[in-house]
Amino acid sequence: MENSHISALKAKRDALKAKIRLELSRPMPDAARLTEMKKRKLRLKEALNNA
DSSP states (O other): OHHHHHHHHHHHHHHHHHHHHHHHHSSSOOHHHHHHHHHHHHHHHHHHHHO
16 A cells, blocks of 8 residues: 555656656746646655655
8 A cells, every 4th residue: 555655656746757857848847837746746756765
C-alpha cells in the first residue's frame, strides 16, 4: 500500500514537471500558472519526503 502511494505521488510530480517544462517553453509563459504549478510540485515533494 505504501509503495503504491509513493508511486502515485511520484507520477503526479513527474506529470507536473512536464507541465511546467511545457509552460516554460511557450513564448510568453503564464507567471501565475507557473507559480501555482510550482507550489503544487513543492507540496508533492514534501508529501514524498514525509511518506
